[in-house]
Amino acid sequence: MNQEGINQAAVDPGLTYRMLRTLGLVATLSGLLVVLSYRVTLPIIEENKRLAIERALFKVIPGAVMRRDFVITDEGIQRAQQDLEGTTLYAGYNQEGRLKGVALEAAAAGYQDVIRILYGYDPYCQCIRGIEVLKMTETPGIGDKIARDADFQQNFIALEARPHVSGQGLEHAIVPVKHGTKSEPWQIDAISGATISSKAIARMLNDSSQWVVPIIQQHLAVVEAGALNIDDDQRDGPEASLLRVEESRYAHTP
Amino acid sequence: MPTLPNTQEPVTLDTFLRGLWEENPVFVMLLGMCPVLAVSNSAINALAMGLASTFVLVASNSLVSLLRHFIPKQVRIATYIIIIATFVTMVDYAIQAISLDLYNALGAFIQLIVVNCMILGRAEAYASKQPLGATIINGLGIGAGFTLALLSLGAVREILGAGSLFGIALFGDNFQPWVVMILPPGGFFVLGAWLLIFAWVRQHRQQRLDQEGVPQHDS
Numbered sequence: 375m376n377q378e379g380i381n382q383a384a385v386d387p388g389l390t391y392r393m394l395r396t397l398g399l400v401a402t403l404s405g406l407l408v409v410l411s412y413r414v415t416l417p418i419i420e421e422n423k424r425l426a427i428e429r430a431l432f433k434v435i436p437g438a439v440m441r442r443d444f445v446i447t448d449e450g451i452q453r454a455q456q457d458l459e460g461t462t463l464y465a466g467y468n469q470e471g472r473l474k475g476v477a478l479e480a481a482a483a484g485y486q487d488v489i490r491i492l493y494g495y496d497p498y499c500q501c502i503r504g505i506e507v508l509k510m511t512e513t514p515g516i517g518d519k520i521a522r523d524a525d526f527q528q529n530f531i532a533l534e535a536r537p538h539v540s541g542q543g544l545e546h547a548i549v550p551v552k553h554g555t556k557s558e559p560w561q562i563d564a565i566s567g568a569t570i571s572s573k574a575i576a577r578m579l580n581d582s583s584q585w586v587v588p589i590i591q592q593h594l595a596v597v598e599a600g601a602l603n604i605d606d607d608q609r610d611g612p613e614a615s616l617l618r619v620e621e622s623r624y625a626h627t628p
Numbered sequence: 629m630p631t632l633p634n635t636q637e638p639v640t641l642d643t644f645l646r647g648l649w650e651e652n653p654v655f656v657m658l659l660g661m662c663p664v665l666a667v668s669n670s671a672i673n674a675l676a677m678g679l680a681s682t683f684v685l686v687a688s689n690s691l692v693s694l695l696r697h698f699i700p701k702q703v704r705i706a707t708y709i710i711i712i713a714t715f716v717t718m719v720d721y722a723i724q725a726i727s728l729d730l731y732n733a734l735g736a737f738i739q740l741i742v743v744n745c746m747i748l749g750r751a752e753a754y755a756s757k758q759p760l761g762a763t764i765i766n767g768l769g770i771g772a773g774f775t776l777a778l779l780s781l782g783a784v785r786e787i788l789g790a791g792s793l794f795g796i797a798l799f800g801d802n803f804q805p806w807v808v809m810i811l812p813p814g815g816f817f818v819l820g821a822w823l824l825i826f827a828w829v830r831q832h833r834q835q836r837l838d839q840e841g842v843p844q845h846d847s
Contacts, residue, residue, distance in 0.1 A: 392698075392700050393700050393703045396699050396703055397703055397706060397710075399698075400711060401710060403714070404710050404711070404713070404714040407715075408714055408717045408718065411717070411718040411721045411722070414721075415722060415725040418725040419721070419725050419728075422724070422727075426728050511735075513811065514669070514807060514810045514811065515789075515805060515810070
């Protein structure tokens with residue numbers, strides 16, 4: 375505050391009140407507008423998020439047309455419900471309700487910032503069936519090839535992620551190799567010129583699947599049975615049941 | 629330096645057009661350069677950013693203009709920032725509702741409209757002194773100038789850097805994109821080129837006016 379302002383405050387007893395009144399009024403108005411726009415847009419934003427997840431999900435689980443959410447906790451794998459903390463596991467089923475695969479999010483530091491992906495795991499071929507980049511800030515034309523380079527995507531048609539016989543980790547770690555030197559099904563053929571981004575994908579897939587693949591194989595029955603409940607819920611409309619699961623996941627406590 | 633009116637002035641077509649040319653926030657006043665350089669990597673991002681900023685500019689300055697007699701000058705900056713932040717939050721939710729892809733592409737720059745000095749500058753220099761009508765028209769003009777500038781950068785950068793415009797491929801498969809143009813340095817290159825063109829046109833016009841003996845136009 376400048377000198378003039380201080381002097382004025384000393385001589386003008388109403389100024390304090392006017393300043394408080396103005397800031398109070400503006401803050402109240404601000405609160406009303408922000409809460410109103412939040413309430414109006416919330417259902418649309420959640421629907422957008424659901425569609426975005428399903429679009430990515432059905433891409434990384436070939437053949438899936440229905441989804442059911444599960445949560446991985448210390449006790450194993452459970453159906454997603456409100457207040458259940460843990461890592462979300464999306465399961466994809468075909469029209470007949472047969473499990474086609476599961477999908478999880480994975481993340482690791484890329485060239486500029488964290489890369490987040492959704493990857494699909496097929497517990498029957500014990501391999502990774504596809505990846506979809508959810509968020510990245512890799513260099514356009516170089517690192518961002520991880521999302522759309524056709525050769526790189528070939529790595530994820532059947533990338534081996536077989537659990538170790540001991541039930542701990544993978545039999546073979548997922549590793550990146552120099553472009554053109556892939557010889558084993560658990561290797562990822564890196565993009566030449568985008569080694570850091572390629573390595574980030576390999577690292578996040580390895581870190582995530584080392585931990586999660588043994589759990590999935592152990593609790594596979596729970597996930598396979600998930601489709602039965604879809605049928606139960608579908609009595610009052612398939613959309614309703616899916617939305618209910620979604621609501622429980624994203625519900626914000628008022 | 630652009631004119632900063634201290635007294636009320638009549639609302640004319642010039643109130644709107646000034647923002648497009650004489651007081652163009654980007655090409656003349658060089659304000660709000662952060663989003664200009666950061667999100668002008670494609671035409672659609674540039675357009676979305678321009679429209680979002682225009683909405684915040686017009687809405688917040690309208691409110692500032694309406695409340696101009698009630699805001700003690702000691703708390704005016706705090707008041708302006710609250711008003712601007714409110715409308716930025718609303719735009720933030722609106723863009724998430726319109727398209728999550730667009731929201732992810734614009735990243736943090738939507739929230740950063742709060743600190744766009746073009747908007748605070750207009751509130752301080754114009755809206756706090758002018759009636760609602762003039763403020764809205766001037767704000768629309770400045771917003772249009774900002775959107776136009778962003779779009780000029782975004783279109784050039786997308787055409788050169790990705791070989792497309794609004795996501796539609798313009799050249800065949802043999803086109804080798806000039807990737808640096810969609811990277812941060814490309815923003816500076818294209819901005820520099822546009823500023824050069826703008827300066828050249830202004831100088832050229834001034835010379836012509838001087839030759840014709842017309843008194844110099846204050847701009």
